[in-house]
Amino acid sequence: MNLSTLKERVTAEHALLLFFLVVSLFFLIESRHLSDRAAAFPQFTAAATLVGTLLLLFRSYLPWPLTVFVQEQEGVFEDTVDDEMLEEIEEKAEQEAREAVEEEHEDEEGDTDDETDDQSAEVEVRYVSVMGYEIHGALFTVMATVGFIVLGYLVGLLWAAPVFVAGYLYALERPKRDIVILAVLSFMVAFSFLAIIGLDIDGGMLFDPQLFTVLGTDLPMGWLP
Amino acid sequence: MGFAAFAEGIGMIASGTTFFWLIGGVLLGIIIGALPGLGPSLGMAILLPLTAPMEAGDAIILLVSIYSGAMYGGAISAILLNAPGTAAAAATTFEGYPMSRKGDALHALAISATASATAGFMTIIVIILLMPVLVDIVLAFGSPEYFLIAFLGLAMITVIAKGSILKGLTAGMFGLMITTVGTSPMAVQPRYAYTDYFDFTLTQGIDFVAVLIGLFAIAEMFNLAGEKGGISRTGTVISGSVIPGVKTVFKYPVNLVKSAFIGLGVGAIPGAGSTVSTFVAYGESLRSSKNPEEFGQGSERGLIAAESSNNGTIGGSLVPTLSFGIPGSAATAVLLGGLIMHGLNPGPLLFSDELATTYSLYLALFIGNILILTVGLLFITRMSFITRVNAIYIIPMIIVFAVIGAYAIRGGQQVWLDVVTVLALGIIGYYMKKYDYSIIAFVLGVVLGSIAEENLDRSLQLSEGSWMIFFHPIDQPLSFGLVIVIILLLFGPFVKSAINKYRGNGD
Numbered sequence: 001m002n003l004s005t006l007k008e009r010v011t012a013e014h015a016l017l018l019f020f021l022v023v024s025l026f027f028l029i030e031s032r033h034l035s036d037r038a039a040a041f042p043q044f045t046a047a048a049t050l051v052g053t054l055l056l057l058f059r060s061y062l063p064w065p066l067t068v069f070v071q072e073q074e075g076v077f078e079d080t081v082d083d084e085m086l087e088e089i090e091e092k093a094e095q096e097a098r099e100a101v102e103e104e105h106e107d108e109e110g111d112t113d114d115e116t117d118d119q120s121a122e123v124e125v126r127y128v129s130v131m132g133y134e135i136h137g138a139l140f141t142v143m144a145t146v147g148f149i150v151l152g153y154l155v156g157l158l159w160a161a162p163v164f165v166a167g168y169l170y171a172l173e174r175p176k177r178d179i180v181i182l183a184v185l186s187f188m189v190a191f192s193f194l195a196i197i198g199l200d201i202d203g204g205m206l207f208d209p210q211l212f213t214v215l216g217t218d219l220p221m222g223w224l225p
Numbered sequence: 226m227g228f229a230a231f232a233e234g235i236g237m238i239a240s241g242t243t244f245f246w247l248i249g250g251v252l253l254g255i256i257i258g259a260l261p262g263l264g265p266s267l268g269m270a271i272l273l274p275l276t277a278p279m280e281a282g283d284a285i286i287l288l289v290s291i292y293s294g295a296m297y298g299g300a301i302s303a304i305l306l307n308a309p310g311t312a313a314a315a316a317t318t319f320e321g322y323p324m325s326r327k328g329d330a331l332h333a334l335a336i337s338a339t340a341s342a343t344a345g346f347m348t349i350i351v352i353i354l355l356m357p358v359l360v361d362i363v364l365a366f367g368s369p370e371y372f373l374i375a376f377l378g379l380a381m382i383t384v385i386a387k388g389s390i391l392k393g394l395t396a397g398m399f400g401l402m403i404t405t406v407g408t409s410p411m412a413v414q415p416r417y418a419y420t421d422y423f424d425f426t427l428t429q430g431i432d433f434v435a436v437l438i439g440l441f442a443i444a445e446m447f448n449l450a451g452e453k454g455g456i457s458r459t460g461t462v463i464s465g466s467v468i469p470g471v472k473t474v475f476k477y478p479v480n481l482v483k484s485a486f487i488g489l490g491v492g493a494i495p496g497a498g499s500t501v502s503t504f505v506a507y508g509e510s511l512r513s514s515k516n517p518e519e520f521g522q523g524s525e526r527g528l529i530a531a532e533s534s535n536n537g538t539i540g541g542s543l544v545p546t547l548s549f550g551i552p553g554s555a556a557t558a559v560l561l562g563g564l565i566m567h568g569l570n571p572g573p574l575l576f577s578d579e580l581a582t583t584y585s586l587y588l589a590l591f592i593g594n595i596l597i598l599t600v601g602l603l604f605i606t607r608m609s610f611i612t613r614v615n616a617i618y619i620i621p622m623i624i625v626f627a628v629i630g631a632y633a634i635r636g637g638q639q640v641w642l643d644v645v646t647v648l649a650l651g652i653i654g655y656y657m658k659k660y661d662y663s664i665i666a667f668v669l670g671v672v673l674g675s676i677a678e679e680n681l682d683r684s685l686q687l688s689e690g691s692w693m694i695f696f697h698p699i700d701q702p703l704s705f706g707l708v709i710v711i712i713l714l715l716f717g718p719f720v721k722s723a724i725n726k727y728r729g730n731g732d
Contacts, residue, residue, distance in 0.1 A: 011660075012656055012659070012660070013656070013659075015656075015661065016653070016656045016657065016662075019653070020395065020399055022398075023402070024399070024402065027402055027405070027417065030417060031416075034412075034414060034416060035409075035412050035414055037409070037411050038409035038411065038412035039681070040680070041405055041677075041678040042402065042405035042416060042417075045398050045401040045405060046402050048394075048395075048401075049398040049399050049402050051394060052391055052394055052395030052398060053395055055391055056389075056391060056392065056395060068615040071477065083575075084306055089559045097299050102532040122394055124452065125451060125452065126450065126451060126452060127471060133345045133387070135449040136451055137450040137452070138447045138451035139451075140450065141446065141447050141451075141620060141624075142447060142651075142652060143273050144621075145443070145628070145651070146648065146650060148624065148625075148628065148645055149628060149645075149648060152628070152632075152644075152683040153641065153691035157628065161625045161629070164337060164621060164624070164625065165621040165622065165625060168620070168621040169617070169618070169621065172617050173616065174618075178618070181620070182618060182622065185622070186621070186622060186625045189622070189625055189626060189629070190625065190629055193275075193629050193630075193632075193633060196275070196278075199629070199632065199633050201629060201632060
């Protein structure tokens with residue numbers, strides 16, 4: 001097997017399974033330091049996770065009796081429904097929906113907005129253009145969320161929230177008016193946590209003005225840091 | 226005791242603030258449910274930290290009301306836009322959207338509101354009447370039975386896991402495993418918690434609410450962010466009429482009652498949930514119909530079956546949640562988080578000392594159904610604008626809500642640990658969903674971990690290490706029966722698959 005074939009075969013699912021494998025191995029090994037009573041349950045769950053993960057990782061190479069455990073199964077309830085009839089109905093409903101979408105698409109030919117035109121039943125992947133690079137929408141959102149959390153840690157979530165919302169919508173080329181409205185709204189949401197439950201989110205590691213924390217001292221959750 | 230508790234439950238509901246939270250919860254739930262991609266579990270998970278300063282009773286009634294409202298709200302976008310607001314509303318699209326296409330949208334919405342509310346009334350009355358019996362059953366359970374019920378919940382993974390059962394079991398075991406982080410409940414010894422990372426201390430374990438927010442809110446936002454469209458902009462015109470819609474529901478009484486109780490029964494099975502119950506009820510309605518060819522073309526019977534089973538599930542799913550701490554659905558898993566967060570531990574206490582609170586929950590659902598009927602019939606036509614909201618605008622707002630909500634869960638040094646948990650579980654949940662690893666199985670594992678471990682240990686202490694405490698048919702008939710059910714659930718699908726394969730080879 002050459003490297004390019006291997007690259008094609010390795011998917012994010014393998015990464016997920018590898019994560020399960022590493023974590024369960026860690027739990028199993030570290031449980032040696034615990035007393036028997038405290039170790040029993042983690043050892044059982046870690047071992048079960050490990051076995052399940054290994055079976056899934058090597059499912060293509062399993063002998064026949066073991067493939068029964070990894071193949072797609074029917075649920076217990078599926079026998080209560082006439083599958084063929086239900087499938088037929090689903091197909092009909094989908095066909096109707098597709099026809100409706102096509103008709104509406106024709107009706108709205110004048111509208112050139114990309115997302116308004118995107119009425120197809122099939123899911124289309126969203127990409128976001130950042131500094132000339134096309135990034136998958138989910139990856140972009142993960143990166144933006146990490147940025148939001150890091151910024152919140154440094155300067156406080158109260159100030160990071162509108163920056164995150166504005167930056168996110170700006171990257172997705174939303175109109176400026178919408179960006180401003182949503183950024184203000186996000187600040188209000190964050191501020192409501194501070195005002196209602198006295199959450200200390202107006203300062204962080206780098207920046208801690210203690211402007212609003214005083215508001216929270218007499219509030220029900222004023223015990224928070 | 227039962228009647229006094231019932232009267233006290235009414236008193237709890239009638240107090241000013243509680244009633245306000247009930248109304249607010251139902252209305253908020255309808256809005257959340259109508260937004261495709263949100264749904265009751267996500268909406269409740271986001272709002273859970275905000276309930277922290279509230280009275281326990283008020284908070285739980287707010288969450289239950291959101292749950293009830295959202296289960297109905299999911300039908301609105303399913304009927305108008307063919308985009309189910311909740312997974313449970315998927316069956317509603319089969320008949321609701323074709324009705325809208327025919328210009329009967331208002332008729333369909335009226336059927337939906339009436340069927341949902343009527344099924345809700347019927348099933349809740351039955352549960353309230355059966356409560357004394359239920360109390361006796363719950364109180365008959367000891368540690369061995371509680372362990373086996375928790376194990377039964379885990380065995381339910383074989384039912385709920387779509388696709389590969391092994392994926393479901395692995396997800397469930399991983400969920401169980403992460404509950405062992407913190408302090409061992411029996412040996413009172415720190416487990417995987419001896420190191421401080423960046424001010425994090427793990428002695429209190431990973432917070433259940435943070436896990437839920439990550440798996441439901443954040444993972445779903447990552448998922449929506451990767452797809453174009455998200456929430457449809459289709460400007461479906463609402464037409465049809467209200468009164469004939471109401472009358473239609475009562476034209477098919479058997480269909481209505483049967484579907485409502487299918488919802489109640491399936492909903493009471495831990496882990497099964499409303500998605501399963503609506504499809505079972507819809508399939509049964511189709512099977513028993515004299516005109517099955519009408520299904521898929523806008524059948525009123527099909528719509529009634531889907532909607533009545535959907536709301537019937539709510540009362541049913543609360544039974545295992547309150548009795549044994551085993552959620553019947555994702556939304557009740559979040560509700561369970563709320564119960565624990567507010568110091569109301571599921572189990573016998575909710576049916577003895579806290580019986581009034583349990584009654585008040587069901588009464589809140591009953592009143593919530595009156596509200597659903599009123600709002601559904603009078604105001605829903607004005608709500609279609611909600612479903613036209615672009616997902617791009619929803620994503621960052623939900624993330625802000627979720628991250629700050631996670632920060633608010635616990636005080637002290639835990640705040641950033643919970644935020645990181647939310648992000649990590651969001652990423653894990655995104656990939657689990659993408660590759661068909663059951664999120665519900667994972668949540669079942671997280672929920673049942675401590676219940677299973679504590680009761681297993683306690684049972685073995687009682688029996689001085691003998692495992693016969695779970696199997697003895699004469700001394701422990703209840704445990705023995707549960708063991709049989711668990712074996713059937715665990716091995717049934719594999720045996721069935723092997724038999725089918727054998728038969729296939731034979732042909």
